Amino acid sequence: MNAKTPHPAIGGNWASLLLPIAADDSIEFDKLAEEIDTLIDAGVDGIYSNGTAGEFHNQTEEEFDRIQEMLAGRCKASSTPYVIGACQPDPSIMFNRVRRAAALDPRAIQVILPDWWPLTNAEAIDFLNRAADAADGIPLILYNPPHAKRVLSPRELGAVCAATPDVIGIKLADGDGLWYAEARQYLAGLSLFVPGHHLATGIKEGVAAGSFSNVACLSPRGAQTWTASMRSDIAAALDLERRICTFMDAHILPFRQEFGYSNAALDKVLSAIGNWGPVGTRLRFPYRSIDPAEAVRLRPIARTELPDLFP
Numbered sequence: 001m002n003a004k005t006p007h008p009a010i011g012g013n014w015a016s017l018l019l020p021i022a023a024d025d026s027i028e029f030d031k032l033a034e035e036i037d038t039l040i041d042a043g044v045d046g047i048y049s050n051g052t053a054g055e056f057h058n059q060t061e062e063e064f065d066r067i068q069e070m071l072a073g074r075c076k077a078s079s080t081p082y083v084i085g086a087c088q089p090d091p092s093i094m095f096n097r098v099r100r101a102a103a104l105d106p107r108a109i110q111v112i113l114p115d116w117w118p119l120t121n122a123e124a125i126d127f128l129n130r131a132a133d134a135a136d137g138i139p140l141i142l143y144n145p146p147h148a149k150r151v152l153s154p155r156e157l158g159a160v161c162a163a164t165p166d167v168i169g170i171k172l173a174d175g176d177g178l179w180y181a182e183a184r185q186y187l188a189g190l191s192l193f194v195p196g197h198h199l200a201t202g203i204k205e206g207v208a209a210g211s212f213s214n215v216a217c218l219s220p221r222g223a224q225t226w227t228a229s230m231r232s233d234i235a236a237a238l239d240l241e242r243r244i245c246t247f248m249d250a251h252i253l254p255f256r257q258e259f260g261y262s263n264a265a266l267d268k269v270l271s272a273i274g275n276w277g278p279v280g281t282r283l284r285f286p287y288r289s290i291d292p293a294e295a296v297r298l299r300p301i302a303r304t305e306l307p308d309l310f311p
């Protein structure tokens with residue numbers, strides 16, 4: 001497929017592939033296979049690898065290849081859409097990952113902007129166009145999280161993406177009403193992916209296409225049902241969003257704010273609370289992991305406060 005030909009739209013509820021990590025820090029590939037099959041069975045709109053939650057920043061190139069081959073093989077066999085994250089702070093490693101990802105024919109490839117010295121807009125355009133060459137016709141999704149070295153405003157993103165036609169979507173954090181107004185003004189035509197626990201708002205604001213989602217970490221099946229409900233009953237979906245945010249603020253964010261755990265640690269504890277697959281809470285060294293006992297403690301609370309996510 002050529003990048004200038006239309007691509008099938010990407011949106012909805014995307015589950016993050018989380019890495020099961022053994023006590024010796026190795027990736028448990030047998031569990032990873034089981035996890036992928038469980039996500040496919042849950043009927044999510046798609047699965048994506050190597051986001052922050054997938055610890056892309058902490059794996060070897062051999063591990064990268066093995067993870068992506070496993071994801072592509074199992075998704076192809078079940079016709080499940082998949083996106084591969086080729087993100088890496090170093091551009092040359094990233095271009096190589098993009099090339100190898102493209103050979104596996106994903107729906108899209110996610111990249112970040114090189115992340116040591118912040119890029120100017122002109123440099124970002126050059127980088128993304130070269131990544132597009134490496135992607136050989138597979139569209140790109142730019143991942144610009146709040147912790148990136150440079151966080152671009154909707155206006156800046158609009159200017160960069162206008163000059164990078166292969167970038168079809170952006171995964172980013174949303175903001176207040178003004179942010180949504182700017183997103184509508186400058187980012188129309190791009191598929192925007194907002195944080196999972198804000199997806200109903202993003203849809204109501206007419207801005208979000210979907211989410212690479214922390215709610216899917218908690219319950220892939222529940223997040224799918226919730227996402228579908230945004231088309232049929234947005235008021236009910238917004239009510240559940242309010243309860244999800246209350247749960248995250250009270251029980252999940254304190255792990256980061258009070259104890260300094262990483263976002264990936266939070267996503268993994270969510271999956272352990274949901275208890276839907278063989279992921280566990282462990283992260284690779286040097287990152288600290290949340291005690292699995294915390295997941296056991298929070299499990300009944302999640303089910304009481306968010307029963308709709310655990311049908």
Ligand SMILES: CC(=O)N[C@H]1[C@H]([C@H](O)[C@H](O)CO)O[C@](O)(C(=O)O)C[C@@H]1O
Nearest residue numbers: 051052053145172173195196212213214
């Ligand atoms: C709150 C939330 O949904 N977090 C999700 C984020 C955001 O979608 C992204 O940072 C844009 O804000 O993406 C991930 O980190 C990722 O890349 O692995 C998964 C994580 O569950």
